[in-house]
Amino acid sequence: MNPADIAREAFRRLATRRIAPTPSAYRDIYNEIAGISEPAETPATPGAVLAASAPTESGAENVLTQFAAKMSESAGELGDFGRRFQRALKARDWDSYARTLAQLAEKQVKKGGGIELPPLPDGEQTRTLRELLSRTLGFAVATLLTGTPALVEEAESLGAAIKLAHTEEALNEAALRLKQLCYQIELKSGDTAEQQELLLRLFKLLLDNVSQLLDDDSWLRGQVDAVQNLIAGPLDQRALEDATRSLKEVIYKQGQLKHSLSDVKLTVKNMMMTFIDRLGQVAASTGDFHEKIGGYSEKISQAENISELNSVLDEVLRETRMVQNEALRARDKMVLARQEVQDAEQRIHTLEAKLQHMSELVREDQLTGSLNRRGLDDVFERETARSDRRGTPLCIAMLDLDDFKRLNDTYGHLAGDAALKHLVKIVKETLRSMDVIARFGGEEFLILLPETTVEAASSTMTRLQRELTRHFFLHDNEKVLITFSAGVALRLPNEDQAELVKRADRAMYQAKQTGKNRVVVAD
Numbered sequence: 209m210n211p212a213d214i215a216r217e218a219f220r221r222l223a224t225r226r227i228a229p230t231p232s233a234y235r236d237i238y239n240e241i242a243g244i245s246e247p248a249e250t251p252a253t254p255g256a257v258l259a260a261s262a263p264t265e266s267g268a269e270n271v272l273t274q275f276a277a278k279m280s281e282s283a284g285e286l287g288d289f290g291r292r293f294q295r296a297l298k299a300r301d302w303d304s305y306a307r308t309l310a311q312l313a314e315k316q317v318k319k320g321g322g323i324e325l326p327p328l329p330d331g332e333q334t335r336t337l338r339e340l341l342s343r344t345l346g347f348a349v350a351t352l353l354t355g356t357p358a359l360v361e362e363a364e365s366l367g368a369a370i371k372l373a374h375t376e377e378a379l380n381e382a383a384l385r386l387k388q389l390c391y392q393i394e395l396k397s398g399d400t401a402e403q404q405e406l407l408l409r410l411f412k413l414l415l416d417n418v419s420q421l422l423d424d425d426s427w428l429r430g431q432v433d434a435v436q437n438l439i440a441g442p443l444d445q446r447a448l449e450d451a452t453r454s455l456k457e458v459i460y461k462q463g464q465l466k467h468s469l470s471d472v473k474l475t476v477k478n479m480m481m482t483f484i485d486r487l488g489q490v491a492a493s494t495g496d497f498h499e500k501i502g503g504y505s506e507k508i509s510q511a512e513n514i515s516e517l518n519s520v521l522d523e524v525l526r527e528t529r530m531v532q533n534e535a536l537r538a539r540d541k542m543v544l545a546r547q548e549v550q551d552a553e554q555r556i557h558t559l560e561a562k563l564q565h566m567s568e569l570v571r572e573d574q575l576t577g578s579l580n581r582r583g584l585d586d587v588f589e590r591e592t593a594r595s596d597r598r599g600t601p602l603c604i605a606m607l608d609l610d611d612f613k614r615l616n617d618t619y620g621h622l623a624g625d626a627a628l629k630h631l632v633k634i635v636k637e638t639l640r641s642m643d644v645i646a647r648f649g650g651e652e653f654l655i656l657l658p659e660t661t662v663e664a665a666s667s668t669m670t671r672l673q674r675e676l677t678r679h680f681f682l683h684d685n686e687k688v689l690i691t692f693s694a695g696v697a698l699r700l701p702n703e704d705q706a707e708l709v710k711r712a713d714r715a716m717y718q719a720k721q722t723g724k725n726r727v728v729v730a731d
Contacts, residue, residue, distance in 0.1 A: 218234055227306065345363045579645070610720075628651065643658070673725060695729075
């Protein structure tokens, strides 16, 4: 603090402590603020009071005189206080001066203005913090409050106020506003969470209703089930993005297939209309033929010689041949239309099967082509029901690639993704068509082995390990050996999926701890 700041602070403390502003009292407080243990020597001139390290009695009296003079120049009530100070100085009545100074301090405090304080120290760190807080409120917080214009305006205004707050009073006011803003944001957050919960309930209710209206083999069921499973659990941004991307692709492909399906159905409709038109033409031709035959019968009965009979017979034969040709043409067209209808029906069945397949794609892992967790749940439910019904064993194997983190760190994440796809490819080529592989976690996979004993399941995993070491994984034409550790578990009677997976998972970790590239059977 410079001497002028120390002088102002000394006046403030004299007033707040209700001490008579005598030169000695002023000097003591001045020394206290400046950190001076011994009084300094008397300055040579009265004007040196602000430059000296501590004021003398004459210097203090000079400052008090200047203070009173400045006050007396003010208008209104402050001018009156200044003149009272001057009268006390003239009479050297320091008690009266102290009382007047205390009254001035009390009056200013009651008005809420207080005594004007010096600006707070404004170092580099203080400016940086003030700028950061201002930007946080004016940009980040205001952006998050989109939809509530009043709160946005308050956040931006508060950010600007903090940037300009250089006194303790301004910072206290900003602190009160910030506290109120936080309270308003908390209320808004609660309202938003409640609205989100209500929207999720409404969405779930709608999906449940749509699901009940769909047939069991409807190509929409897979998509509805996927979204239902997604909103049932804790919402995860990555899961939402993956589901959105998957559904977008499926919906686009299904849109193309639906368009083709509509075209084929329109073709069938047109062919059926053609078929009916041909039947009508045949019926009309036959009716005309019968009428003509009736006319020829009358001509024959009226014929008087062979020549007339021959002429009538020629006409009858000509009409008969025309009707016969028309019937043959109609028959050929109807046979052709029937074949086209059958072909169109076959295309309809093919397109509907593709639509069903597109719906099932939402149950697959986008990277590896194996089933995802939703697809695994469906298959597990189906296979456990079949196992219970037939009394056949059902095993699972939990696989985890060994040293997968080191593979990522050494060759990069793209190589890691390629290694996962390589593993799934080898598994599908090695195992039976009835066996199912699903991606359970990052580098963890679960293989479902229906109608398989635990000994056979363990042997199958060992054989799969040999196949994986025999088929090297290539990265940039470099052979990279990848192995996995596996835990195998046989499903116990009425054992649910979670417990079965937990046992297989423990066995897999045991295989990891005992040397990796091993297969351990769960207890």
